[in-house]
Amino acid sequence: MIGDDFAELKLFITGPIMLRDEVRKAALLPEFGHRDSENIKRFGSIMSNLMTIAGNPEGYTPIIFNGSGTNVLEASVRSLVSDTDKVLNVSVGAFGDLYGNLSAANGKNLVSLKFPYGKAIDLKVLEEYLIKHKPQVVTFTHNETSTGVINDVVAVCKIIKAHGAYALVDGVSIFGGTDSTIGEARPLMYCTSTQKSLGLPAGFGIGYVNDETLEKAAGVQNRGYTTDILAQIEKARLCQTLTTPNGTLSNQMCVQLDYIVNTETVPVRFKRHEEMRKIAHDWVDGMNGYELFAQEGYRSPSVTAVKTAAYMTIDRLKEVKELMRGHGYLFDPGYGKINKELQDQGESPIFRIGHMGDIMPDMLKDYLKILGEVLSTFE
Numbered sequence: 001m002i003g004d005d006f007a008e009l010k011l012f013i014t015g016p017i018m019l020r021d022e023v024r025k026a027a028l029l030p031e032f033g034h035r036d037s038e039n040i041k042r043f044g045s046i047m048s049n050l051m052t053i054a055g056n057p058e059g060y061t062p063i064i065f066n067g068s069g070t071n072v073l074e075a076s077v078r079s080l081v082s083d084t085d086k087v088l089n090v091s092v093g094a095f096g097d098l099y100g101n102l103s104a105a106n107g108k109n110l111v112s113l114k115f116p117y118g119k120a121i122d123l124k125v126l127e128e129y130l131i132k133h134k135p136q137v138v139t140f141t142h143n144e145t146s147t148g149v150i151n152d153v154v155a156v157c158k159i160i161k162a163h164g165a166y167a168l169v170d171g172v173s174i175f176g177g178t179d180s181t182i183g184e185a186r187p188l189m190y191c192t193s194t195q196k197s198l199g200l201p202a203g204f205g206i207g208y209v210n211d212e213t214l215e216k217a218a219g220v221q222n223r224g225y226t227t228d229i230l231a232q233i234e235k236a237r238l239c240q241t242l243t244t245p246n247g248t249l250s251n252q253m254c255v256q257l258d259y260i261v262n263t264e265t266v267p268v269r270f271k272r273h274e275e276m277r278k279i280a281h282d283w284v285d286g287m288n289g290y291e292l293f294a295q296e297g298y299r300s301p302s303v304t305a306v307k308t309a310a311y312m313t314i315d316r317l318k319e320v321k322e323l324m325r326g327h328g329y330l331f332d333p334g335y336g337k338i339n340k341e342l343q344d345q346g347e348s349p350i351f352r353i354g355h356m357g358d359i360m361p362d363m364l365k366d367y368l369k370i371l372g373e374v375l376s377t378f379e
Contacts, residue, residue, distance in 0.1 A: 009325065012367050013332040014145050014173060014303045014354040015196045022255060023200065023358075029251040034244055042254040043239040049257035053176055053198075053266055054190075054208060057183035063236040065205035066226065066243055069172035069193030072205025074102045075227035076168045076189045079217045081108045081137050088113060088135035088165070090121055090156075094146035094335050099139045099170055111135060117338055118305070120298035121151045123159055130163040137166045137188070143174030145196075146335040148294040148305030148352065150174065157185040166216065172196055175206070176260065177273040177302040177356050188213050189229075194249065197273070197302050199357035200256050203249040209233065273301040276355035276364050280304040283368045287375070293350050302356035305334075308348045309379075314339050316378055317351055323374045329367055 011018045032038035043064075050062040065072045081087045081103065089100030091114045103110045111133045115121060121140065130138075138160045143150045157167045166188040171180055175190075177197030182190045189209050195202035209229060217229045225231065226243060235242045260269055277299065284292050289309030292299065308317070317333035324331035332352040333339075339349035355364050 007325070008328070009330040010328055010363070010367070011330045012354050012359070012364075013330055014352050014356070016202055017196060017199060017354065017357040018359060019201065020199065020256070020259075020358045022259065023252050026252040026255040027248045029255075031247045032250075034240060034247070034250075040239055042250045043241075046250070046253055046257055047236075047239050049261045050206065052261050053257070054180050054182050057180075057186075057208065059210040060182060060190075060208045061210070061233065061236055063207045063209060063229065063232045064241050064245070065207065065232065066203070066241060066245060067205055068195070068202050069170075069191065069205050070098070070102070071226070072191045072193065072207045073099055073170055073172075074106070075205070075207065075224075075229060075232070076191055077102050077106055077108060077139070078227040079220055079223045079229040080166065080168060080188060080213065081106075082220045083107075083109075083222075085109065085136040086111060086133060087137040087139060088129060088133055090126060090129075090138060090140040091115065092120060092141065092147060092149050092151065093117060093144035094337055095144055095170065095172070096141045099141065099168075103139065117147050117342075118149065118293045118307075119295050120149050121156055123155060126156065127159055127163070130160065130165065134163075135165050137168060139168045140170070142169050142171040142180070142190075143300050143302060145173040145303055146305075146338055146352075147350075148292075148300045148303045149298050150178075150294075150300040151298065153181050153185045153187070157187050161186075173356070174300065174302050176269070178270050182208055186210075188216060194253060197356040198253075198256065198260070200253055201249055203246045204253065207232075270301075272361065273356065275361050276359065277301040277304065279361055279364050280353050280355055280368070283372065287372060288379075290375075302354070304353045304355065305350050306353065307350050310348050312348050312378060314343055314349050317349055320351075320371075320374055320378075323377075324371065327370050327374075329370070331371065 171192040173196040175192035194200035293305035293307045334351045
């Protein structure tokens, strides 16, 4: 029978993530019509809870886009960067690069600023680029999934605005795991999705926009259809999606966001992610030859990147992955492109520990104990 050989693994990768049993069971709730009165029963609370998780940023409205986080990132570029604009993409890793690639793929006038892997955005260097290139729009990641770096969104947005530019933020792997700071940072658009710290399957991108966003979009030609924020906002204000949503995911999202807001509560969820960051850091500190990869003071509460001992290689990390599979876990051997570059430079690779969504501290401790034992066999 189909599914009999599907492995029941505990996912400690950086997305997709492990689901709570209640979220899995919510997939069996009744299907519904997205233009019917049944829709508001799901999306009414979804929209309200999305605002609560975001800290109720004044003036912002969430839009739900069909597709993954990449779809909403592309929508931000298609709708908010005009043909006459210059867009500066600021990258601290592979997903920062992706944001820039989306601008390039859509024919935008792109300038790139790239920081070394493991480093956060240097505000002084950023300001130099803002002065030199005078962009109208700047794109950057809040939380870089490939390197475990979290940027200071408030500080970065502040300096971008000081130079007369708009900020577009990729918050895909952090939203739901820490304060998004949307209300304080006031980006033109904050983009995220379901399959990371919110603890849901992939399938919806989420974008927070305000009146300034809509005004900017009105001056952009060729916004596409599903990527057109102005078309999307009309349905979002009715607690609907522009195109037919994934009904199964809608039911799961309704259940999960209610759990986050009303059962676990948002402050407790954020605190749990901070606790898991410390657990991961303490474990790395106790591993001989291993060290934290991300810059001190800019280490993510949802993913920890670990620089391996000198004797580890990409192939050995692949062996670790299969050994951990034997223990019932899915191990993350690091982002391929980055590890290839590190290896070519004569450096050892990194691996990642995803501690986001509904992973609990005791679950993380159990995983790290076994991972430590497996890694010790390579010494």
